[in-house]
Structures are given as C-alpha cells and as structure tokens.
Amino acid sequence: MRNVQRAPIRRRKISIPAPESDVPTASTSQATPAEYEPMDLDPAGESSTSAQPRTKTRTRNRGVRPPDAQNPPFTATSVTVLATPSFVVKTVLPSRSPVKTVWSHYTDIFLFTEYNICFEKTSLAQLGVGVQLGHLPGTGPCSIPGRHVKDFAVCDLTGFHEVDVTFCACEHPDEGVIPFWIQLIRVGWFPGSREKPKTAFTLSVLDFFQQLNFQAKTNLSDFQRALSRYTDNSGRTFWNRRRPFAEAVRQYRHLVALKRGGRCHDPTGVDGTSAGALALECPACPHPGRNLPPQWNLVPMEMRWLYTLFLMVDANFKLKLKDRGIQDIELAPGWAYYVNESKFQAHIDEHHRKHGDGIEDNTCSAEHNAILKANLRKEGYIASGVGAVFCARHCLVRPNGVGDLQKGERYVNMDYLVLQTLALAVVSLVLLSYDIACQYSKKFRQRVKAFPPEMRLSEDIDVRFAIPKKHFVVHGANHSKYSLNYLQWVGRTYGEGVESAWHVFNSVSMATREMGPAMRHEVLNDHWGSWNWEKILNFGFLMTKSFVDAYEMKIKHASRFEEFNATFPTQTVNKWKRHLLRWKANPNIKPDPFEELETQTTLKEIQLKLAKEDADDTARGAVVQHEVSPSVFLHLGLEIEDQQRRLRSRAVGKHSASELVTLQEKRTTLGRRIELWRRIQNIYLPVAMPLYAADSASSGATPSSGLDDDLDDATSAEATKVEDVPLWLPSGLSPALRTADCIKTIAAKECELRKAQAFDALANIRRLRRVITGISVFKKLNLVNEGQRTSTRLRSYYDKFKTQIDHSAARYQAARAALLVLDPNGSWSVQLKVLRTEDIRGPTSDEDNNTKSLGQGRREVSWIWLVQHASPSVDGLENDFCEGMRVEWAKSQARAERWSEEVRLLQEEMRRVLEFLTWKASWWRAQAGQRADGSSMLKQGLAAYAEKEARVHEDLAKTFALRWYRILIFHKITPSWKTKYLSDVTEADLASTPDIRLLRGRSLTCEEDNDESDEGDEDEGDEDE
Template identity: 40%
Template sequence: MFNQDHPLLMWLNHRALFLREMIRLEGRCNQVSVPSCLKCDSPNPEYKCRDCLGPELYCSTCILSVHVHHPLHRLQKWNSQYFERISLKTLGLRIQLGHTTGQHCPNPRRAFNDDFIIIDTFGIHEVSLDFCGCAITESHMQQLLRMSLFPSTTSDPKTAATFRVLEQYHLLSFESKVSVYEFYHALSRMSDNTGLLLVKDRYESFLRIIREWRHLKMLKRSGRGHDPKGVGATAQGECAVLCPACPHPGKNIPANWKDAPRRWLYGLFLAIDANFRLKRKAVSNDSVDPSLSSGWAYFVEDEAYKGFLDSNLDNTQEVKSTCSSHNAVNMADTKSNRGLAATGLGTVDCARHNMKRPNAVGDLQKGERYINMDYLFLSTLRHSVVDTLNVSYDIACQWHKKLWHRMSAFPVSMHLLPAFKTISFFVPKFHLPAHIEACQTSFSFNFKSGVGRTDGEAPERGWANINPVASSTKEMGPGARRDTLDDYFGDSNWKKVVGLGHTMLRKIKDALPEQQNHHEALDDLEEGLRGEYSAALTQWREQVEAWERDPSKPNPFERKAETVTMASVRLELAKDDQNDIQTGACLALHEDCTPSVLISTGLELEEQQRRMKAGRAILGVHASENQEGKLLQRNNTLQRRIDTWTKLQELYMPSLAALRVSERSVSGGMAAAVPTPEAIKLWLPSQIGRTAPCDTRLQAIEWKLRYAQAHDALRSLRSNLRAQTAILKYKDRNLRGQGANTRARNTLKAVEARLEAAASTYECAHKALVVLAPLLNQTGWHSSLRPLNRADIRSMTDLLWGESEGTRKLSWIWNMRGAAPDEMDKDNTLEDMRIEWCKARARAMRWAEEVELLKEEMRRILQFLEWDAQCWDERGLEGALQDVDDDEREGLIAYAKRQSSLRRRLAASFRTSWTDTLALADTCNYSLVTQEGMDIDID
C-alpha cells in the first residue's frame, strides 16, 4: 500500500486539473476574448508554434520574422474551430545558406531547392533552401556544414540532418541502444502521426549520415583532425580510448619501472572472452560495405585478420579439453554457423577496469577457436611493452598450453619473447567452480601473489551493456557493424574514464577495512597455531613461498589426492586372494568365486537393480514393443545372474537359505507372485546385520568396498555438478532458439539422471556402512562420509534459501576428507590446518595487495590525465601552425584547449575526492610479502 504522502497519491488529487490544462492548450487560451498578435497587435492572429515556449498567437508576418533563425519549428494555424498543421515553407520562409542575408551577395539564389529535406529533433521537414552562388562562396556541401547541417551526399545533396538531431541520436543509442530504424520512424511520427500526410522516406540517407557522424566524432575526439599529416596517417588502434589506470610506459609509470623492487605493481591485467550473442548474418560483404576505419580503434584490421585465418586453416585442430565440460574448446569445431558470417565476437579487455583494449576485438567464424583468440591476444599486446602479464580466460587451463608453439605461426611483429615476459594465467572467479579441483587452486586469483582482489570477470560485465545492440547489428553489413560496435566500445570506455573518480574511491573504501580485518584474522590464527603447530607453521610458510616463486613445486592449497576408489579396493582384494593362494591360506569354497569376488559381484548386481528400476520408471505405460522387448531382455539377464550368484552365496552364507524361506512365508508363501529382479533382496552382509550369523571376513570385505563405493559416488556427484554448472552457463550465454535449448535441456536431463544415480548409490553405501561399522568396530569414518541430504547436492556457487555470498556455507561434499580410516584423524587435521592457514594468509595478502594496487592505479590515473592534457596542448600548438584560414585555425586551437582543460578538471575532481581516503590508506601499512616469480610453464 502507498503511503498517503506518496507523490503519486498526492498527484491523483490534482489529476483533473492536469487534464483540464492539457485540453485548454488545444484552444487559443488567453487570446480568445481579445485576439491580437503578440508582436504587432494586429487583430485576429492565427498562428502559434508548437516548439516555442508558450501558446502565444502571431500574425503571418510576425510568425515568419520570429522564426528566421528557427526554420525547423512546427507551426499550427487556427481555422476558426481548431488548430491545424501548417509549415513555415507554406508561409514563404526560405533558408539562405552562405550569406544569411543577400545584401553583400551578388547572386544569393543562383542555386535553390524548394523540396529540400532536413531531419531534425522536431521531425522531418520539407523546406525551401537557397544556396549562395557568388564567386567567393563554398560548395553546397560546405554551406550546409557551416549551418550545422550534415548533407547526405557529397554531390548535389537534397537531404541533410541537423547536428542537433545527430547528437541526440548518438547519445540515445548509447544509453537506450535504440536502432536508427526506430529513431527515424519516431521522427517520422513526430512529423505526422495520422498517416494522412506524405512524409518523404529518407531512412537510407539518415542511416548513412549516422555512420559517417560516428566515424567523424571518433576521429575528432582522438585528435586526428589536428595531425598535419592528415586522417590517412592514423595508426592501428590510435582512436581507442585508453584505460588511464592501466600501466602505460612513458605516460603514467616511472621511467625505472623495470628495476622497481615491486614490479608486480606495474603488471598488465588482461581478460579474454567471447560473446556469441553478437552474431552477424551472412549479408553483404567487405567490398560492398567496407569499414571506414579498419583497425583504427578496437577491432583488428579485418583484411590481415581474415587473411591469416584463411592461410592457417590446416592448423586449427583444437586439442580436446582435459578439464570439465569446456564447450568453448570441445565444441569449437561443431558450433553452428548456418546463415551466419560471424558467430560472435572475441575480445581482450582490461581485467581490472573493464575497458576494451586497442585492436583486441574480432569476429568469430566457427566457435571460440584458439587461432582467433590467439590473434586477438597477440594483436593487442603490440600496444604494450609491460613485461608482467596477468591473463584471465575461462578456459585458461587449456588455452595456455602450447601457446608459444602456436605463436610461431604468427607474423614476427606479433611475437612475444618469453624470456622477457612474466606471465600468469588465471580462470575468472565465477567460472572457476566449474573446473576440476586441480584447476581451482592452480589458476585461482585467490592464491597467486601480486594480483590483489582481481576477479577476471570484466568482460562479462561489459557484455551486459552491449548485448542489447545484437538485434540491430546482426543485420548490418561487415563494415557498418564493425564501425558501430567500435563506437559503442569507445563510448563505454569513455564513460568508465569519467567515472573513475567514484569507482576507485568506492573500491579503496571497501578494501581498507577488509585489509585490516583479514590481517587481524591471520594474526589470530597464527597465534592459535603457535605451540603445537609451530614447526608445521614454519614448514607451511616455506612450502607456500616456494610455490609462489615456482608454481611447478607442490601446490600447498591442494589436498592429497583421494586414493580410495572401487577400482583400488578391488585391486587390493585381488592381491589378497593372490597372496592367500600362494601361501596356501585360501579358503575359497568355489574355484571361480573367492569371498571378495562374491561381495564385489553382489554390489554390481545391486547397482544393476537400481538401473533396472530407473529404466522401468522412465519407460512408463505407453512404451513401444521395441522398448518393452529390450527391457525384458535386460530383465531376464539380470534374473539369471542373480540366480547364479545366490547359489554361490549360499556356499559362504549357509544361513541365507532359512532366511529366504522365512521371507517367502511372510510374503504369502510359494503361491505369491514372483518378484521382479530389481525387487529381489540380495542379503549382503550389511542387510543381514545381527539377524543371522555371518563371517566377519565377508563383512570386512563389504566394508572396504562400500567405503570405496561411497567415495566414488561423491566423486561422481562433484563431477556432474561441475558439468551441470558449465552447461547451464553455456546455455544462458550462447544458446538461442527452440532447437538448441531443447538439446541443452536433454543434456541437462541426462546429467540430472546421473546425479540422481550417484546420490542413490551413496545413500545405499552409507546405510550399509552404518550397519557394518559397529560390527567391525570401525570409527572415525563419519567425519568424511556424512548423511546426504538433498540440500547437500549443490554446486560450490549455489546458495540455499536465505543465504548470501557473505553468509553461505559450502556443502560438505566439496571439502570432505578422503584418507583411509586408520590414518585419518591426525593427518587430515594437520592437512586441514595447513590449507586453512594458507587460505587465511592468501586472503590477507590479496587485500593488502589490492590496497597497494588501488593506490598505484589512482596515482596512474592522475598522471595519465595530465599526460593526455599535455598532448592536447601540443595539438593546439600544431593547429596554430597549420596552413589553414583563420577560422579553422581558431577552431583547432579552441577544441584542443577545451579537451586539455577537460582532462585537468577531471584530474582535479578526482584528486579532491580521493585526498582524505588516500591519507587514511597511507596510515594502514601492513607487511606485504610477495614474490616476483609468477611464471607458469606454458609448454
């Protein structure tokens, strides 16, 4: 319910007044009783302007004189009953170009056009326009431009758009992603919303003007109009808006940065990603629709890019992923591209500040192939000489392999020298849980030194802003699409530049208390470990520092590999049988079936029973004869295997014959219906319990197998949960259309079925362990194998109801212990303490690094803005020396001074807002121990 003081409820009390006043404006308002022209007092004025402020009426002569400098306003005429539309052209207004009056022009109307179309914010207007024809005048094109009218063509233009409407659409397209088509037709409806008047269609002309306008604004803002060599001398990537917070040697970092003791502060953070929403249909081609600025901003130069791809088609075989469900790798050769010229975009962004880098964007032709992403990565690095790189990619664990080998196929100008580069590879934090456990420690931002609290998810945030333009850009030709997206990326970068004052202030305000809290938490933990764990603490510190220096050393964040599996236990039991045979201690009652084989086979039959039950449930009541036939064959096979096994079982467990007889009598005797194979009770030792005597050796064998079975089931749960997470992310990001989503849903159903089967297997194994444990005096196993609730079956990133990221608890299935029962307690406790200390130390170090990085980035921003201002000062001097007329020279100087002043005012604003917080940050000095060795083997 709204509060009574709510503005909407208060407005409702005045709704009728608003409505009456709106309707009142349909009449002549205050001039009904004594109508006279507002300017000359002549009687019965008939004309008013919809776009001027106020409802005043004028006579025809005065309305024309008032609108000499507003020729695109929309007029209305009182016809004695209501106002109807009338144009200034109808009243005789003509627009004079070249000379605003004809006093000094010998022939002001030598060229005229009574059907000229001007597109403006007030609509689409047909006007009478006169070009100046004197000897000293400019071309028609220049005459239009000097009146802030943008001609649609360079020869004999008949249509133009005002700079005002182009500015309006340009900003509106950035903020609302409105297409040219929608905007133009909105203007058309502003001209006539009844359909009764014929508004000439100039959509194609407006489309062309907008594209040219975007291009010119990019050149103007990047200073290309001030270069004496001309626009043609523009270098690759020169029109990109650079990130002021990133390190740029010669612009914003010290001259001796290579010899600095903390070189990690000058590392470049890159984030690689692909977007499969930004497709392009196979329409037009580069010869029909070329780019106006190929390679001058964010896209790579297309001819060289496609030429390289075409010449290396034989070398594009992808190495299948060894990690979990990386569709970017495994599906690179199967990505559907029917009817598409580009299946998406690949990019390399600034990972900490989410800005597109120069020459870092390119079309993808068939999935996210390495050759495409390698080209973009190496292309953008030509614009940087920083030798410390932190590279984030959601498949970095696979992509970084053989990078140097793949690079050998690229032009020499794109080669990196490994000896002079310190490169670390990471997987973004949100994507990391979908990877296998080894990747979650080796490629984590949380554990590597020198990266602060970077998360690597910058591209994902950028896609949210650009994705709404996919519906319009996918219909464009190749050049128009690249130019348009270049413009959007440039605007996005500029918005982030001007917002850096607030962004950096917020980040450092968040980081300072976290730095203190985690530093104190580490101190508290180490204080508690001193004493019993003092020697271990010293050893842990040496291990983690050795790993930070050399990642090839053992990773201290990893748990020991789980060795308890069904396969390993079966192997152990087979070796025991072999030993018994060799020593003559074998007590097998059947030559083909030892006790271990008996129990192992029983567990296999139990698993087949579960599968049979699931298969019968899926079949339903409307199964085909073929489906029923296959199920019956499986049924008969399982029945025969159970019958054979029970005969062998009674050799080792004679008491079972009496149990089975008793079971049949309870269920109704021999006349009762024969149970289906999946319903037959196998009477394994755990099912007998204490109800009948059972050889403890059989119980011990089942214990070992059940313990391994439980661990196998948990591994299957974790693996399928990772696969489910990866498929859901891939589906949300890349799949559109009913067919693709239906196939994805079927894949998810298969994963869910495997999850259900693994959960059922674990529950059965756990139930057996609960029965067998007191019989065998087994203890300590509960800490690693707990009861499994449905709420426990969730991925590492899933939240329960009411949980948030700051309060969530990880499901126990992700941090369970995997050691054998007899060595579990002491070793696992020590291992848990080591991992917890390593993580606490990493958290404290990352927050301390984050504060240091933010302080350095804030310093770099201020220095970069000053450098940029000086560049504009120099452009102003160059403009003053150019061989141009006085008017153009003044324009060059004025624009350069305005841009220079803007940079300095931004820097002053940032410095003022940061002063107090930076002073506080300087007082929070915590010891920060980091290592320079962040190399990783990429061979």
C-alpha cells in the same frame, strides 16, 4: 577537415501588416507591402538594414492561444526569424485571400500552424519562407544565388520539415565557391548526400540518436519511424528518410570519432591514423612514458608487479553476422577496437593453409563454451561471434582487441587479438585471464612464433595465465596455479567483468547482425567507445568504494590469519611455509598446498563408520557395578547426561509400535543405570539425596515410574520421564550448597571434566564436518548420474552424520553452561565461545548449504577451527585434521595477501589515472598548433577544441584527486600527488570527511561477492531464440 562554426540562435517574432481584405478584422493596416526585405544582422543581433522602415512589432514569444472575442485573429503573418551568423531568413508574403492567421509554435523554429476554424499544421516552405545559405551576418544579401530547392527536407528532434533553401554560388576570397555540404554543416545541418543534397539532419538529432543508441540501444529504423509519426501521426503524410538518415548517422559517427581522436589537428590528417588511435585507452593501466615513473622496469619484483598489465579474453556468440551479400567499405579499418579485417583474414587464411583446419585438443575436464563451440559455424552467418580482449581490472575494451570469429573460438583468432593489442603496448609483465587458460597457455610461446615479427612477444615479457573466478569452479583438480585467489601479485582481480560487458552489448546484437560487415564494425566500435568513456567517468567513485572495502578486508583477514596461524605448532607452520614457497617457485610440484586431498570414501566405509557409532552407543548403556573413584563417578554422570540428551532427541515426534518398544527398552536400561549411579552419588554428593526426594514428592513418581508412558495412556501426565530426571551434579547445585568443603573438591574436578568435554565435542564436530565434506565430494565425483536410489541412500548417511553433529553441539552447549556456573571468570571463555548454528561450517566452503556461499576472498574460517586443544602436539592432531588444516591455512594466508596487494594496487592505479589524465591534457594542448595550413578561423577552431578537451581531462583529474585524497587521509595515508593536483583546493574542502557508510559494500574492481557461484554463460549463447 573544414572549419564549421555555429552561433547561438536568437529567436524573434516579427508582426508584418498584411494586405487589406474583405474579411472583417479587429484592426486593419493600410500598408500592403509585396515583400519583406531580408535583414542584415550584426553579430550582436541588431538590425542594420537600410530599407524603408515598415510597421513592425517586436514581441516576446510567449506561445499562442486560439482567437476569441477578446483575442481576435491577427491580420498579419507572424514568422520566426532566425538570427544566426550563418544565414538570413528571407520572408515572402503569400498573396492569397482571404488572409489566414499564421501562428508560430512557441518552442520550435520550424513548426507553424494556420488557424482556419481549427489549428492546422503548415511549413515554412508553404508560407514562402526561404533560407539563404553561404553568407555570414553583415555581408549583405547573396549576389549570386545558386541551386534552389523548394521542398528541402530537414530532420530535427521535432520531426521532419520542408524548407525553401537557396545555396550560395559566390566566390569567397579564401575558399572560392563553398560546396553545398559545407554550407549546410555551417548552419548545423548535416547533408543526406554530398553532391546535390535535398535532405539534411540537424546535428542535434544526430547527436541525440547516438546517445539514445548508446543508452537505450534504440535502432535507427525505430528512431526514424518515431520521428515520422511525431511529425504527422494522422496518416496524411509519411516521411521515409531511412537510407539518407543511415548514411548521415554513419558519417557523423565516423567524423566525431576522428575529431575526438585528434585527427583534425594532425598534419597527416585522416590518412595518417594509426592502428587503435581512435580507441579510448584505460588511464589506470600502465602506460610507460605517460603514467609510469622513470626506470619503472628496473625496480625489484616486489614493487614491479604493480606495473603488471591485467588482461581478460573471452568470446561472445550472440554478436553474430548474417551473410546478406553486402559488400561495404569500412571507414576506419583497424583504427579503433576492431583489428584491421583484411590483415586479420589474411593471417587466418595463411594459418589454415599451413596447419589445416584441425581441432585443438581438449586436455581439460571442464566442458566450456570456449571448448564446445571451438568449431562452431552456423549456416547463413559470416561470423559466429566476436572475440575480445578487455582490461581485466577495469573492464575497458582494449585498442585493436576485438575481432570476428569465423568458426568458433579458435586459438588462431584469439592469439591474433591478444598479440595485436599487446603490440600497441609497452609492458614487461602480463597476466592473461581466460576461461580455458589451463589449456590455452600450453604451447602459447610456440604459437606466437607463427605470427609476423612485429606481433611477436619478446622473450623478456613474462606472461602469466589465470582462470576467472566464476569459471574456476568448473575445472577439476590441479588447477590452483591458475586461480586468482592463490596466484601471487594479482590483488583481488576478478577476471569476470567481461560477462557484464557482454550483457550490455548483446542488446545491439539483433540490429548489428543485419548490417554489412563494415558498418557493423563501426557501430560496435562506437558502442565500445561509449562503454570505455562511461567506465572512465566512474573511476572516481568506483575506486573510492573499492579502496574502502579493500582496506577493511585487509585488516580483517590479516587478523583472522594471525589467530588461525597461532593455533598450530611452530614446527608444523614452518613445514607448511617451506612447502608453500616451493610451490610458488614451481606450481607443478605435489602436493598442491591449496588442493584438498581427494577423498577416497566409499559407501562401504560409510556403512562401517555408522556401525562403529552404533557400537559406541551400546557401550555407553552398559551398567557399571563396581567401586569407582570420584573422577570416574563424575565421568559416568556426564555419560548418563549425554545419554539423556540423545534419548530426548529420539523421543520427539510420532513413533511406530516397534519404535516405541525400542524406546521403552532404552528408557529401562537408562533408568537402571541412573539408580546404580545414585548409589555412588550418595557417597560423594550426599546433599543431592534430599533434592531427589523433593523432586519425587512434587511429581508423585519415581524416576522410573514414567517408563511406560508411551504404552499406557492411563499413566499420569505429570510423571517424570527418565530422560528428564535431574542428576544434580555439582554444576546443578545452588551456590549455597557448592560452598561446602566436601563439594568444592568434586566441583573442581567437574570443572576440569567439563572443559575436556567441550574440547572433545568441538573436535567431534570438526571430524564429522570433514566426513560430511567427504560425502559431498564423493557424490560429486561418483554419483552424478547414478540415479535417485543411490543418491537417496547417500543422503540418509549424510543425515545421520548431521544428527551426530547436532548431538555434539548440544553436548558442547551443556559443558559450556556448566562452566559458566562452576568457573564464570575462567580463562576457558577465550577459546570456548558461544556456539551458534552458523558457526558449524567448514573447513571448506559449505557444499551442503543451499544458499550461495561467499567467495574465497571474503570467506572467514569459523572459530571452531581456530580452537587449539589444551595440550597441542603434532602427535595429538589427527592426520586427516592436520592435512585439512594445511589447505585451510594456505587459503587463509592467500586471502590476507590478496587483500593487502589490492590496497597497494588501488593506490597505484589512482596515481596512474591522475598522471594519465594530466598527460592527455598536455597532449591536447600540444595538438593545437600542429597544423600550419588552413585559415585563421580554422586554426582558431582547432585551438579552441584542443583547449576544451584538455580542460575536460584536467577537471576529471582534479575531481578524482579530491575524492581519493579525502578517503586516503581518512585511512591515514598521505598520497604523494597532493601538491600536484590539489594545490588550489582550500583546506576546508580537503578536510571534508567522506561518509564511509555510503562507500561500504562489494568491491568494484569487476568483482562480485559470490566468487564461487556456478558459472553463468547465458550471455555467450549462440541461439537467436
């Protein structure tokens, strides 16, 4: 690599007298120079020419305006002189008559216009302006001019331009005759060819296209066409430099990658580049010797899990490659993110020779792209897609973690990518997230033995497998051991970040599929490098926001679990804990603590359950005609009150004639029951009788006078229906009446009965919720393709149970309202809370809810499942309820543990990022003096670039440290790295309090709020259309 130096461009506007002509002008100069000699400029930009002084006017370039009476046209040619240390502009005045006024564009060093009635574009070449290359300022004119190109094309951000270029053929002391392409690069022009260039592209246009390609995914053809039209959109000229532009972009992209990888500083040069050396590594991942403490692998497992390398594997079937017969050479084979293609293909061919081209067995019930497209090969395509390995926590592409898929997502391809990227790392713990991990993990160690020794995993490396959270829901039962919600020591790792990456990279798929294989690898490598760098730059904000979210959720779910845990007997909890510990040691044992027991509900059982409910309703309407105790009297009153609520609910809406008859019969039965109950009430609550009389007088009807309202339109509209008749229980009396001694005793009895009524109502809601869950599970497992009739019938059963839940909720509300009257300050209020509609859910996620539910990690158990009966005992808990709560208890504990792990893991990742950036800065400074060869200017340039990179990484570390320190201190956590990174920061800056409101929101460690939403693989599709 040769040293290329550029100096700032200073613009001068020189007005030079032109020859006299017959054209009248506002002012005429007598000087008629035939040529303007080149100026030798010193580094300060001042003229040091010894030529005879000429009439020159140095003016500020303020733009141009068309000539008029007050502003007549000049008689001199105005040119822009580039004062750079790289070349001197030689101006030759054209001898033509009449003289035309030439105007320099005020923002462009290339564009000029001639004024001939109207403005017309011209070029430096047409003006006779020449560019002499190969000499530094102060060295005088070129004594041995070399190759001369009159119509040299230069492409800049302002378009295409023709320039008169002369190369230098002088012998230089240190370098001899400088090659043409080096002379061009030293003035900031990248040659379109190496030997005899006639086209060049400014470094500005190459860099701009690269950034535009990253951000907007603009392809090269469109960009070149846009520059051509921007140059001249009149149709007079058309610039087509697509081929040299493509070559220049490809070479520039490669050289920039080598420069940023430090290959210019390495004595071994480009040929010494190792596998993955040009890839940007994730600073937050563990790198022994860079960001891990000494003896990190000897600490206990409770601490060592923090040094786990989290990886996620996936394939993309949109990044295909057409077979166009292009045979190009890869400039960086295996040096960045793509594996070495020749070694990759050789291993696959060897595998097929030994094991054939068989299909991997599918032992999973999930129909996934990885399975369905495992043997996909589309005609006319060399590659059906790409497989890739990403950092699962931060979604950076791994070095040597990408490879092409020849025939779908085969194990041999994915194994190679996983093992190749792990071969570049030093780890002891690995967690691999893959959408088919349940079957990919089988025989993984056996498959590893088929690889070369340098790629085989050591037996000491513990590899665990997990399924990404969104993909987990499509897998069947017995998959909890692959769930990132339940696995120990994984934090809140999401495993789905690769999907968002595919969404970005799919934008370039239409362009890359038309390229040659090698160029496609280089373009995708460039995009993955840009993706990784953008991810690194966002670490400061994203980790801050993630920590705020994780810390709040840690406290919240720890509290929720403690409340939930306290609702169960100690012996039951201890039993669950022992089983959970056994499962963690061996996830294959049964029953799975996180797995809902398979509901064996059938349609006949549902019908039987409904029949029993109807029998209970009939029993509630029986007339009791015998002497009763006060407690039985109150109990009968509560039953009548409940029957009134049911009847009111049933009377709502329009009814047929038969329905009205049934309603009339129920009202008649209820009216008789109320009349019999009032006789007993007259004994225990005689104060209620005057209240009944007052009600009858105000309404003009007896309690049963409104029984025929729906059948007889002539009945008074003001008549009281039997379901609306007040019963005047103690809770319905005024405070003055309840103070009587005879009322206090029976009011206390009602208070106890109301508490039992509320607890029973909640128990019934929980029971019915579990029945509804069973119906939902039954429908998913058995009625997927059973037709509309069966689904409609099952839905009717569901609606009936839902109605019963509404009745139980109304019963609870009535009981609580009575308690607020009878004992407003009682201890019951701690457990019996206000019941809202959104509280009636669970115990699992709401299968019946049309809206998306929260993810498992953010879901909260409704308080109705945390209420313990007044006298809890193991025998008193229903078996199905207890079993269901075992599952929810385990999930609640897992949520609390995962959020606690996330807080610890984020703090460790913050420390690792700072340590890695500091190490990288030291590494760059160490590269400054690596090369002993080269000129002093080359060494100075290498040292300057190394220092620049070192400062970039140091500044990033300081910026991140300040942001993270503030948020950690806000949460009363003092980081150990404060002195190392923030010693020069003022106390005022350290004490600045962050605005937590701006940081609250979703966790950003590649996680979304909806962990359990339906799987979305649209970004992996293989259809062009």
